[in-house]
Amino acid sequence: MSYNFESEVSEALGQLLETETDYNVIVHIGEEPNFKEFHAHSNILRCRSEYFNKIFSAENIEKKDGKYLIKMSNISPKAFDDILKYFYTGKINIVNKTGTELLDFMIVSDEFMLKKLTKLTEDFVIKNHHQFLQNDPIGILQIVYYCKPLVNLQEFCLNKVCSKPEILFNSDKFTQLSAPLLEVILKRDDLNLKEIEIWENLIKWGLAQEQTLNKDVTKWNQDDLNTFKRILYKFIPLIRFYDISSEDYFNKVKPYKKILSKELRDDISKFHMVPGYKPIYTPRQPKFNIDNIDSIIISRFFPNWIDRKEEKYTKSIPYEFNLIYRASRDGNTAAAFHARCNNKGANIVIVKIKNSEQIVGGYNPLFWSSDNNDMPTKDSFIFSITNKNDPQSVKVVYSNGDQYSIRCHSHCGPYFGYSDLYTVYTNYSMWQCRPHSYPTLNLPNNIELDDYEVFQVIKK
Structure with a gap:
């Protein structure tokens, strides 16, 4: 014994x-x-x-x-x-530690090659410390970003900053953010900030990098322009100027027009002045996200669909939609999907069909997991938007409540119904649609996707 x-x-x-x-x-x-x-x-x-x-x-x-x-x-x-x-x-007891203490602890654990302890602490922070960035967002972001083993914490912090950018951009220390980290943030498509606000913050950051520059751009000489252009040259291609209104462009961008290339300036002018003109010079593709799909459909339709209201539109939006996964950014695999979406509660899946303006997707009111179980619910729905400019093309159908309403399979991505809308596990760029648990949306049996996203739905 x-x-x-x-x-x-x-x-x-x-x-x-x-x-x-x-x-x-x-x-x-x-x-x-x-x-x-x-x-x-x-x-x-x-x-x-x-x-x-x-x-x-x-x-x-x-x-x-x-x-x-x-x-x-x-x-x-x-x-x-x-x-x-x-x-x-x-x-070890990490429960009563502050965010800064936990960060110090993770750095020391990593230094001493204590992988399990580092991972344990990282997971604890992500799960329990949602205010982790509040006290010193700049300092914490820079420490986490340059500590490469903390991959999950890096993504947690970047997701938090992108969903609530005021944490970073309203900080007194924002202008102390390193150029490489600012570039990483501005490259992200889920940054929840209007393009003109991104531009204004970039100008603010740029001016702080060279204290000798006069804050009044009208008093700059050619050397000043060259200096500022050198500071911002990496960031100019990251600004979606075509998403900035004519008024804001005239008042807030044009004063700095000489730091933009002549080709870009001319193209922006044509975009604002010539009806139907399609830009030639596009620094970045438009965001494929919940705002650019169609703010009316997303903001007004989804809340009513979720609450099963008969009204066509809603004046108030009782939900926040937080991007937690994008196939093109995070990896179009079942493993990548489950790593980011499991156990995050209710969520919306939005699929952009390749070579088409059509959008399809579904709402999971429960959660995703990798336990290979099926879950019944009558509150889930799938939808199709044939033409985002035509509200009449919007169709939504709810589950009949059978046991296959939501399917959580480790080898598949989002899976609605027995076979109604789901990823083909042998080819994650292909989705299949065969009505069974939901009324038909008259979709083709096979759909090739351009990209898809998952948004966590949070009640305000």
């Missing part, structure tokens, strides 16, 4: 750390005034961390009075204290 005395071992090692009996390692952490000296045992650190094992194996390791001396100025004493206790006892 065997017995488990792990708790006694953990308690004994914790006591050893506190009493510092026969310690042979001195660790200097941080810098004044945030500095602390720790004492530990090399055998414990070797066993618990590959990082320390490499340090103690080095021939040139520093010693002081016969003890190993390790100096780490870029780590906070509080985070190291927690990690050291974890090394000895295997216990």
